[in-house]
Amino acid sequence: MGWFDDDFYSTKVKRKTRREFRLGRRGSYEFGSRDRYGPMFKVALVSSLASSLVVAIVFTLFAGHGGTGSGSSRVVSTAPIVETSERTVTASAKIRPAVVSIINRTQQNVDLDDEESLENASLGSGVIFRKEKGKALIVTNAHVLEDAAEVQVVLVNGKMLPATIVGKDTITDLAVLQIDATGIDTVAAIGNSETLQEGETVIAIGNPLGFADSLTSGIVSNLHRTIPISLNQNGVYDWEEEVIQTDAAINAGNSGGALADLDGKLVGINSMKIADMGVEGIGFAIPINDAMPIVEELIASGKVLRPYLGIYSMNYASYLDSLKQQQMIEEDPDAQKIPDDQKIDELPVPDDVKKGVLVLEAVGPAKEAGLKLNDLIVKFDDQTISNTIEMRKYLYNHKKIGESLTISFYRDGKLQKVAVKLTEKNEDSE
Incomplete structure (x- = not known):
């Protein structure tokens, strides 16, 4: 049995529709076996020509006016279709x-x-x-x-x-x-990550597990996935990165490699994946449109210049969770008691305040401005600050080195304000 099993795709013709062909005297094939079919053939021929003419006119009108009557033209592509x-x-x-x-x-x-x-x-x-x-x-x-x-x-x-x-x-x-650069002939063409579409095919190239020059392919799963990051690798999320999510296989060693579109242009830098039991096909790349401004600054200065505040901190919500757990342990007669030198002191903060950034240590500009241990930061300028991620984002995205920052904070239960002059952030500074 062939791939196609119906009459439309069959090369065989049903017996009742089969016509008889015979060789004429002059060597040409003649259609039919009797002269009475001649007039019928002429009528069919004229009808066919008329129908073709009508179709051509209609196609021309629609091609010229886009079928909308608005007068706008539409270009019909004649480019060949290329397989993915x-x-x-x-x-x-x-x-x-x-x-x-x-x-x-x-x-x-x-x-x-x-x-x-x-x-x-x-x-x-x-x-x-x-x-x-x-x-x-x-x-x-x-x-x-x-x-x-x-x-x-x-x-x-x-x-x-x-x-x-x-x-x-x-x-x-x-x-x-x-x-x-001696002997290097190929340089990656920089693409545009903003023109990517979800579902678009992309390819990842790199050195996974030491297998150099490896290629995998997949699709763009999400263009603006926000991933929490622990910059100090201590399990505390203190930054967020917006990345391209793809199901192209990314493994250890792929980091820093190319995410390319089907034009062979660089649209992302493969950065990380979710590595957990039962998790497959979730990898992330830094969009090239976000990466290139940073790259240019690294070339010009060797680092990215950012304003530096000078505080070591924790989320106030995390502090409240720890305080609650401590209270539960103390109320449980069967629980092992917490040593006094490890207990968390309850801070004098209004009951309706549940979020902010708690200062653990102030150095540099923050110390000079008078901030100290257990101050609870709730605002930068007029922007509410709920956690360390929001604190960093406001500093890095809205302030510059040398500018002044107004900090609203609670100390001893009272709301206070202080102005801090931001300095240059060193690589090893918080």
């Missing part, structure tokens, strides 16, 4: 030579011999995005270069080159490397 698989092959061929593997040797394994050093090194990926002044610039993730003492880059052809860190930023998890 063919576009994936073409796109990967364009950008793959620009994707590199990154070997990060910390000081601890730099002192080992070459073989042991390589085995103990951490691996990541990067993308060559520019060549200038005999150097090639590579964008990657900042966490790929964590504690780096020596960095090497492996090109797609296997050539290994020493790399210099131009700059990195832990907040956005972006970094820029520099290598010698």
Whole structure:
């Protein structure tokens, strides 16, 4: 049985509809077996020509006016339809030579011999995005270069080159490397992440698990997924990152690699995935439109200049949860009691205040302005501050170095205000 089982696709013709063909005297095929079919054939021919003419006129009218009567024209594309698989092959061929593997040797394994050093090194990926002044610039993730003492880059052809860190930023998890550009011919074309659509096919290229030059594909699952981040890796979320979610496979070592569209253009930097039992197909990439301004600042300054307030803090809501748990333990006769030196003191704050940022330590500008332990910050200027994420976002998105910030806070149950002059934020500062 063939793929198609109906008369429409069959090459056979039903017996009752079969016409007889015979070879005429002059070598041409004649339709029919009797002359009486001649007039019927002429009528059919005229009708067919008339119908074709009507269809052509109607098509011309609709093509010219868009079928809306508004007078606007619509261009009918004559471009050939290309299969997605063919576009994936073409796109990967364009950008793959620009994707590199990154070997990060910390000081601890730099002192080992070459073989042991390589085995103990951490691996990541990067993308060559520019060549200038005999150097090639590579964008990657900042966490790929964590504690780096020596960095090497492996090109797609296997050539290994020493790399210099131009700059990195832990907040956005972006970094820029520099290598010698000799022999490097391919630079990734920068795309536009704002034109991506959910459901659009994308490809991820990198060095997962040490398998260099690996390619996976998937779709864009979400264009503006907000992911909470713990910058200090202490389990406390103190930043949020807006990322592209994709189901293209991203594994350890893919970090810093390319997320590309089917035109072979760089639309994101693969950054992280959810790695948990039973979780599949949830990976994230930094949108290239968000990444490039940071990259340019790293090239210009070696770091991202941000205003610095100078406080170590915790969410007031977390403090209230801890206080509640302490009270439950104290009321439970069977529970092990908390030592006095580990108990949390209840702060004199109005009962209707449930959110804010509690100061654990003030240094730098905050200390100079008079902030101190257990001050509860509730506003920056006229903006309500509910947690540390909102605090950072307001500082980094709305204030500049050298500007003054008015802080509203509770101390000893009373609402007070103080002005703080913001200074430059150092890489190691909170």
